[in-house]
Amino acid sequence: xxxxxxxxxxxxxxxxxxxxxxxxxxxxxxxxxxxxxxxxxxxxxxxxxxxxxxxxxxxxxxxxxxxxxxxxxxxxxxxxxxxxxxxxxxxxxxxxxxxxxxxxxxxxxxxxxxxxxxxxxxxxxxxxxxxxxxxxxxxxxxxxxxxxxxxxxxxxxxxxxxxxxxxxxxxxxxxxxxxxxxxxxxxxxxxxxxxxxxxxxxxxxxxxxxxxxxxxxxxxxxxxxxxxxxxxxxxxxxxxxxxxxx
Amino acid sequence: xxxxxxxxxxxxxxxxxxxxxxxxxxxxxxxxxxxxxxxxxxxxxxxxxxxxxxxxxxxxxxxxxxxxxxxxxxxxxxxxxxxxxxxxxxxxxxxxxxxxxxxxxxxxxxxxxxxxxxxxxxxxxxxxxxxxxxxxxxxxxxxxxxxxxxxxxxxxxxxxxxxxxxxxxxxxxxxxxxxxxxxxxxxxxxxxxxxxxxxxxxxxxxxxxxxxxxxxxxxxxxxxxxxxxxxxxxxxxxxxxxxxxx
Numbered sequence: 482x483x484x485x486x487x488x489x490x491x492x493x494x495x496x497x498x499x500x501x502x503x504x505x506x507x508x509x510x511x512x513x514x515x516x517x518x519x520x521x522x523x524x525x526x527x528x529x530x531x532x533x534x535x536x537x538x539x540x541x542x543x544x545x546x547x548x549x550x551x552x553x554x555x556x557x558x559x560x561x562x563x564x565x566x567x568x569x570x571x572x573x574x575x576x577x578x579x580x581x582x583x584x585x586x587x588x589x590x591x592x593x594x595x596x597x598x599x600x601x602x603x604x605x606x607x608x609x610x611x612x613x614x615x616x617x618x619x620x621x622x623x624x625x626x627x628x629x630x631x632x633x634x635x636x637x638x639x640x641x642x643x644x645x646x647x648x649x650x651x652x653x654x655x656x657x658x659x660x661x662x663x664x665x666x667x668x669x670x671x672x673x674x675x676x677x678x679x680x681x682x683x684x685x686x687x688x689x690x691x692x693x694x695x696x697x698x699x700x701x702x703x704x705x706x707x708x709x710x711x712x713x714x715x716x717x718x719x720x721x722x723x724x725x726x727x
Numbered sequence: 728x729x730x731x732x733x734x735x736x737x738x739x740x741x742x743x744x745x746x747x748x749x750x751x752x753x754x755x756x757x758x759x760x761x762x763x764x765x766x767x768x769x770x771x772x773x774x775x776x777x778x779x780x781x782x783x784x785x786x787x788x789x790x791x792x793x794x795x796x797x798x799x800x801x802x803x804x805x806x807x808x809x810x811x812x813x814x815x816x817x818x819x820x821x822x823x824x825x826x827x828x829x830x831x832x833x834x835x836x837x838x839x840x841x842x843x844x845x846x847x848x849x850x851x852x853x854x855x856x857x858x859x860x861x862x863x864x865x866x867x868x869x870x871x872x873x874x875x876x877x878x879x880x881x882x883x884x885x886x887x888x889x890x891x892x893x894x895x896x897x898x899x900x901x902x903x904x905x906x907x908x909x910x911x912x913x914x915x916x917x918x919x920x921x922x923x924x925x926x927x928x929x930x931x932x933x934x935x936x937x938x939x940x941x942x943x944x945x946x947x948x949x950x951x952x953x954x955x956x957x958x959x960x961x962x963x964x965x966x967x968x969x970x971x972x973x
Contacts, residue, residue, distance in 0.1 A: 542968060543877055563969045564883050572881040578874045581892065591882030631878070638882060 492555070494519050494642055494674045495540055500549035502535055502698075509535045510546070511698045517676060522668055524689035524706050525678045528726050532698040533678045534575070537644050540676065541570040568595050571640035575647045577627040579619040584610065587619055587630050591638040599637040607670060608633040609663060625656035629663070636667060642674045643667070649684070661688055682722055686710055694718055696726060778840045786840050790827075790847045794820050797855035805862040807973070814959040815858055822854045822952030823847060826944050835940060846941070853905070853945045854952035861901035861953055862960070868893040869964050869971075876971055886965035894957045905949055909942060918942070 495517040502510040510532050517523050517540075525533045538544045539551055542563055551558040553566065571591075579587050585601065588610075592599035605612060608629050614622075622630065628648055635643060645664065649657040665688065668675050679685055685692055685706055692706035694717075701717050702709050713719045720726045738760055746753040780786060798815035805811045827836075827847060836842040869876065872893060879889035912918055913935075917925075920941050924934035966972055 541881060543880065543970060545968065545970070564885070567881055567883045567969075574874055574878055574881070576874055578878040580875070580879070590879075591884075594883050594888070634882065 492519055493517060493552075494554060495558075495676075496550075496552040496555075497539070498550045498552075500536075500539065500546045500551060502532070502539070502544065503547040504535075509698050510539075510695075513549070513693075513695075513700050515693050515700065515703055517674065518691060519674050520668070520672060521690040522664070522675045522677050522688050524685045524692035525676060525695065526682070526685050526689075526692050526706075526709075526721075527680060527695035528721060529680055531680075531695045533680070533695055534646050535698075536693075536695060537572070537646050537676060537678050540642070540644055541567050541572050543572070568638055569640055570642040570644060571635035571638055572644040573628075573631050573635050573646065573648050575650055577624065577631040577648075579622070579627055579630060582619065583615065584617050584619060584622070584630055585615040588615070588633045588637055590634055595638060597637070597639060599639075601637075604633050604637050607636070607663075607667060609659070624651050625653075625659070628652065628656075628660060632660075632663065632667075636671065636673075640673070642676065645675065645677045647678050647680070649679075657684070664688065682710060694721065696721065774844075777844055780840055783838055786838075786843050789844060790823065790851070791820075793848060793851045794823060797851045801855050801858045801862060804859045805866045808862065808866060808960070809963045810959070811862065811963070814956055814963070815855075815862075817959070818858060818952045818956035819851055819854045821955045822948040822950075823850045825951050826850055826948035829947075830940075830944060846944070849941065850945060850948045854948050856904065857901040857949045858952055858956050860904070861897050861956060864897040864900045865893060865957070865960060868897060869973075873971060880969055880971065886969055886971075887961055889971075890961045890964065894961060898953050898957055901953055902949070905946055909946070912938075912942065 493516040495515070497513050497515040500510055500513040500515075501508065513536065515536075525536055527533045535544065539546055540553075540558075542558060542561075545559065553561060553570070558566065568591075580590060588601060588604060589599060591597075601615070602612070605615070610626075610629055610633060614626070619627065619630065632643075632645075632648070643664075648664075649660050652660065661684065664675060664677065667673055677685075677688055679688075689706035691704065692709055693703040694701040694709060694715075696717050701715050701721075702713070704714075709718060710722060713722060717726065738756070742753045742756050745751075745756065777786075777789060780789075794816060797819050798812055801815040801819070802808075802811040808814075827843065827850065830836045830846075831838055836846060869890070876889045876893070880886070908916075908918075913921075918938050918941070921934045921938035924937060925931060964971060964973070
């Protein structure tokens with residue numbers, strides 16, 4: 482897989498400046514500065530409960546920051562129409578929630594909402610769903626298949642950015658690798674910008690180009706992920722890599 | 728009066744027998760009997776007073792008080808839901824006034840306190856129960872199914888669309904008591920209005936006719952209340968940025 486160091490040369494998709502998030506009196510994110518370059522996979526890395534998901538949720542406005550600015554395509558994200566933003570910035574949650582009905586109903590859920598004429602054959606071939614699965618009721622799917630359907634559903638909307646919140650959690654190693662390959666393939670095939678949340682160092686190494694390490698809501702490092710993992714600049718990064726912080 | 732005395736003698740015998748057998752419930756039965764006497768006598772005087780209020784504005788005022796109390800009670804089930812009292816009040820008022828209005832307009836009932844107050848009370852009470860059940864169910868569904876709702880939001884669904892399946896399930900649940908009543912009415916359970924009329928010596932077919940009117944009216948008012956209630960309820964779970972709150 483190619484490793485990019487030139488992502489920031491392109492126009493950043495997201496720019497976060499001094500972003501803080503406080504929920505119920507608790508500081509979840511503290512003064513985060515981060516630039517997400519266009520194309521490729523940006524990794525949000527950190528131990529469980531460090532604020533990774535909370536950070537991701539700010540990028541399609543499932544939440545808004547308590548203070549600080551989030552820019553999307555050079556414009557304050559708050560000025561974007563929420564519906565349009567979520568069409569452009571798709572998100573796949575950690576647990577693949579599928580709606581009652583068939584695989585086809587689910588794949589086309591978002592596309593129908595936005596009146597998009599989605600090419601189902603192309604989508605399922607990209608994601609690796611067999612055509613004979615389309616009329617199948619989603620209650621019969623495995624977790625891995627469900628995650629593929631939820632990814633297919635997200636890309637059917639033709640997003641510019643895909644946010645993935647630990648999409649391989651709960652999957653066995655083989656299914657994990659399949660999903661990773663699928664995501665890398667989608668990024669190339671659809672020229673997607675992907676933000677991938679994980680707490681697995683090896684997964685970050687396999688998938689990512691640039692990355693941000695979050696510990697207890699604070700950005701510890703934000704750089705090329707290979708550099709971060711091979712020569713950590715901060716003691717806390719070293720501790721996280723060595724497994725002392727999990 | 729002789730009937731009351733005769734039933735009191737029977738009650739006294741029952742108390743004496745339970746005391747002789749040392750069942751330990753004699754004192755409780757006596758307390759319950761005195762309490763029932765006081766409560767029912769008080770209610771009797773109140774109803775007598777109300778039935779004496781010939782002017783329709785007093786009846787409307789009394790019905791409004793009932794709606795306020797019912798809305799306050801229904802709101803008690805979902806104290807955390809913003810605007811629950813307002814939603815309950817409007818919904819119950821709409822259900823009750825539409826149903827009573829149609830019945831008055833079609834001359835099914837007279838605008839006299841003998842009809843308006845007991846029927847109004849029945850309508851408001853049933854609407855309140857259905858709304859309470861619906862509120863409780865929708866509140867717990869939203870709590871349990873945050874992932875499902877946020878998945879829909881991520882795909883660009885409006886809050887109304889995202890919460891639609893949950894609302895449907897909640898409305899269905901709130902109709903269960905009414906649907907059960909219609910299944911067993913006349914077979915397992917003799918409903919109140921019909922029993923009262925039969926005891927008062929009315930023709931059984933007349934009693935059935937009135938009972939049918941009452942049941943259909945209750946179903947109609949409950950439906951209107953639930954439709955209104957759920958139409959407003961979904962908004963209280965979201966903010967204007969299409970974010971699920973809480």
